[in-house]
Amino acid sequence: MSGTETPIRGLGHSVRRKEDDRLLRGRGNFVDDIALPGMLHMALLRAPIAHARITAVDVEAAKAHPGVVAVVTGRDLDAHGLAWMPTLSGDTQAVLALDKVVFQGQEVAAVVAEDPYVASDALELIDVDYDPLPPVVDPNKALEPDAPLIREDKQGQTSNHINHWEKGDREATDRAFASADKVVRLETFYPRSHPAPLETCGCVADVDPATGKATIYMTSQAPHAHRTLFALVAGLPEQDIRIVSPDIGGGFGNKVPIYPGYVVATVASLLLGRPVKWVEDRTENLISTGFARDYHMTGEVALSSDGRILGLRSKVVADHGAFNAAAQPTKTPAGLFHIFAGSYDVPAAFCEVDAAYTNKAPGGIAYRCSFRVTEASFLIERLMQKAATELEIDPAELRRRNFIRPEQFPYRSVLGWEYDSGDYQRALDLALEKLGYQELRREQRERRQRGELMGIGIASFTEVVGAGHGADYDIAGLRMFDSAELRVHPTGKAILKVGVKTQGQGHETTFAQIVAGELGIPPEDVAVMHGDTDNTPYGLGTYASRSTPVGGAATAMVARKLREKAGRLAAHLLEVAEEDVEYAEGRFSVRGAPDQAKTIQEVAFAAYTNLPEGMEAGLEGVTYYDPPNMTFPFGTYCVVVDVDKGTGAWKVRKMVAVDDCGVRINPMIVEGQIHGGLAEGFAIAAMQQITFDEEGNCIGSNFTDYLLPTSWETPNFETHETVTPSPHHPIGAKGVGESPTVGSPAAYVNAVLDALAPLGITNIDMPVTSDKVWTAMHEKGFA
Ligand code: CDP
Numbered sequence: 001m002s003g004t005e006t007p008i009r010g011l012g013h014s015v016r017r018k019e020d021d022r023l024l025r026g027r028g029n030f031v032d033d034i035a036l037p038g039m040l041h042m043a044l045l046r047a048p049i050a051h052a053r054i055t056a057v058d059v060e061a062a063k064a065h066p067g068v069v070a071v072v073t074g075r076d077l078d079a080h081g082l083a084w085m086p087t088l089s090g091d092t093q094a095v096l097a098l099d100k101v102v103f104q105g106q107e108v109a110a111v112v113a114e115d116p117y118v119a120s121d122a123l124e125l126i127d128v129d130y131d132p133l134p135p136v137v138d139p140n141k142a143l144e145p146d147a148p149l150i151r152e153d154k155q156g157q158t159s160n161h162i163n164h165w166e167k168g169d170r171e172a173t174d175r176a177f178a179s180a181d182k183v184v185r186l187e188t189f190y191p192r193s194h195p196a197p198l199e200t201c202g203c204v205a206d207v208d209p210a211t212g213k214a215t216i217y218m219t220s221q222a223p224h225a226h227r228t229l230f231a232l233v234a235g236l237p238e239q240d241i242r243i244v245s246p247d248i249g250g251g252f253g254n255k256v257p258i259y260p261g262y263v264v265a266t267v268a269s270l271l272l273g274r275p276v277k278w279v280e281d282r283t284e285n286l287i288s289t290g291f292a293r294d295y296h297m298t299g300e301v302a303l304s305s306d307g308r309i310l311g312l313r314s315k316v317v318a319d320h321g322a323f324n325a326a327a328q329p330t331k332t333p334a335g336l337f338h339i340f341a342g343s344y345d346v347p348a349a350f351c352e353v354d355a356a357y358t359n360k361a362p363g364g365i366a367y368r369c370s371f372r373v374t375e376a377s378f379l380i381e382r383l384m385q386k387a388a389t390e391l392e393i394d395p396a397e398l399r400r401r402n403f404i405r406p407e408q409f410p411y412r413s414v415l416g417w418e419y420d421s422g423d424y425q426r427a428l429d430l431a432l433e434k435l436g437y438q439e440l441r442r443e444q445r446e447r448r449q450r451g452e453l454m455g456i457g458i459a460s461f462t463e464v465v466g467a468g469h470g471a472d473y474d475i476a477g478l479r480m481f482d483s484a485e486l487r488v489h490p491t492g493k494a495i496l497k498v499g500v501k502t503q504g505q506g507h508e509t510t511f512a513q514i515v516a517g518e519l520g521i522p523p524e525d526v527a528v529m530h531g532d533t534d535n536t537p538y539g540l541g542t543y544a545s546r547s548t549p550v551g552g553a554a555t556a557m558v559a560r561k562l563r564e565k566a567g568r569l570a571a572h573l574l575e576v577a578e579e580d581v582e583y584a585e586g587r588f589s590v591r592g593a594p595d596q597a598k599t600i601q602e603v604a605f606a607a608y609t610n611l612p613e614g615m616e617a618g619l620e621g622v623t624y625y626d627p628p629n630m631t632f633p634f635g636t637y638c639v640v641v642d643v644d645k646g647t648g649a650w651k652v653r654k655m656v657a658v659d660d661c662g663v664r665i666n667p668m669i670v671e672g673q674i675h676g677g678l679a680e681g682f683a684i685a686a687m688q689q690i691t692f693d694e695e696g697n698c699i700g701s702n703f704t705d706y707l708l709p710t711s712w713e714t715p716n717f718e719t720h721e722t723v724t725p726s727p728h729h730p731i732g733a734k735g736v737g738e739s740p741t742v743g744s745p746a747a748y749v750n751a752v753l754d755a756l757a758p759l760g761i762t763n764i765d766m767p768v769t770s771d772k773v774w775t776a777m778h779e780k781g782f783a
Helices: 020-024 060-064 074-079 116-123 170-178 223-234 260-272 282-288 373-391 395-402 424-435 437-449 507-519 547-574 600-609 667-686 739-759 770-779
Strands: 040-046 052-058 068-073 084-086 092-094 107-113 127-132 161-168 182-193 202-207 214-218 241-244 276-279 291-303 309-319 349-356 363-365 453-462 482-488 494-498 526-529 581-584 587-590 593-599 620-625 634-643 650-660 718-721
Touching: 040 116, 040 260, 040 282, 052 107, 060 068, 068 074, 068 116, 068 260, 084 223, 107 116, 107 260, 161 170, 170 291, 170 309, 170 349, 182 373, 202 260, 214 223, 214 260, 223 241, 223 260, 260 276, 291 373, 309 373, 373 395, 373 453, 373 739, 395 424, 395 453, 424 437, 424 453, 424 634, 424 650, 424 718, 437 453, 453 739, 482 507, 482 547, 482 600, 494 507, 494 547, 507 526, 507 547, 547 581, 547 587, 547 593, 547 600, 547 620, 587 600, 593 600, 634 739, 650 667, 650 739, 667 718, 667 739, 739 770
Parallel strands: 040 276, 214 241, 291 363, 309 349, 494 526, 650 718
Antiparallel strands: 040 107, 052 127, 068 107, 084 092, 161 349, 182 291, 202 214, 202 276, 291 309, 453 634, 482 494, 482 620, 581 587, 587 593, 634 650
């Protein structure tokens, strides 16, 4: 066996993405590419109005339509005990509506046909009589005592209030506010947004009538958890369910929940004995699948006259839509919102959140974020900007005065977090230096004298990613660990199977690099498999940037297990004692005699051909990793904007992003993740929201209303890094994928508000469109 001829390229190398060859050539394999013999097609009839009783459903004409094989209604499902399903927050959601619809776009009936177009056409032949009820659109109004009751199906539910949750020390916080020199208050709304992945949701359900085995090809970010939930809900034996999540065209949290379409397609396949495909269209995706955010927030910060934060409090009304389907694995109803002290050393804090039902689609997913950290981060960073303006302290300086200092880590926050590591000042200083901050402030003063509107926005965010640990984070009781199984074959090539599931983030490359870093097998020699529940170890899936913190850690740990055995094998081959063998970069050598060495490839061959007495053959293992803590990536984003006085249009002149995600496995992939997230953050800040008219009609049901940024609108990004390793992660890495969506919206908004500060404008809610800016200026008499 020859040694390693190719460079190993483990951690820190910008290895080209292995998966791109296949994806860029159009050779990906997505759910909609799957075609099975005898496959049928399903389409869903959706409610045209937001709140109504169903008085009659007539499906006879649809059933009689040529090519239609079956029509399924809520009543049909009810006969099998399947009309309702649990949500990820323990609520119940109608699979197909029975007596009432509670949001526009709700699933009412399904047509299964030989052809997808026939299935869609036949929907029009279903006659549903609706008796309209008053829609409840505003969550604050939903909580009023005389609001129409949305969830009549829930026993004991007498209002639209879902839950109240609070965290922190209310009295201590009140005392801090009473002693403050200055209290700054901000009311803001983080609008409902939608991940809008390139690929919508769908499945092909194939229940084999001969074996009873259900194979479900599904757009799933969490195939193992979904299989267990299917087993629990449908009562199918878990070993008879196989979920295959093939290539996924973007998830961003949208493919975490179980949607009614998956359930109905599976039931239809079970009843008809043929595979059934369901793939939603763009409008269905936007109006009925998991939305994100929708937080009405009031934040207050108590300060001393020299700008020290004394206390922080917030009050939130959360709009959860018609079913409480918030996708979050914590034991607290508002997820991780209590990270809202952000990067600051805050002595007293208190937050409370009330959640309400409204006549809107359910959701509350973690759209490229960790379960409400986005809202929390936005609130504190907007508050810091407002406080800086009111105290007339430079916003960078105000942050500096309040940052958690490097020597305070691991830092126990007043709201119960243990931040693992950080150096916030370093990230801020680097961002300011790269921006040319002092010079820009000087330019701003000059421009202001000329009556021009230029703004500089800063956000120094702290993220919290990597759920679990298992004791505190679970999905329906499933503890949030993750797993990796590694086998090195006789020729030194390896297969790594992981419980997490890539949706475009490049795991096939970066996870192979982790193995390369630990075992010295080059990444191209490590095939990474994921997404098939029959062929990968159990895992909780990919969302909330947990892959690297948890699945990446499991990968490093399993590789170390194999390295330990490989060391013993090498000792046997080199005929020395185990303790005399040392490892470096794919070579096991004799201590003090580096020329006497065996490569990992030679050792792997020996694992199948030349074993010491009593050693089990093979070189493989599995690790289930339960992280001791979350990881806390951070950074500073700075934005410079110019606002046009005549139109309110604003343009990003410069955007500098400094990210610290600990050790970077693949700097190029990290940079790609940051670019994508900054573009999404810009879209949320500047142009997109899912909104509703007063009848509950969804405005934002297509890409002419719900705007995606093209290269035309997207600013240029300048990215930089600092590296503060996570002390508890085996390779010191933290997650990164969501940092830019979490951190950047406040930076953009702060920049516009900084430009408008001389006009006395203190807040504009996202999306900060030019007409909102113009209107705000107009109201102040400036436009
Ligand atoms: O869970 P998800 O994959 O969405 O997010 P992530 O863990 O933040 O990783 C996104 C991508 O960036 C993956 O390919 C990671 O392996 C890579 N990454 C990296 O190269 N170095 C880091 N420190 C963090 C992530």
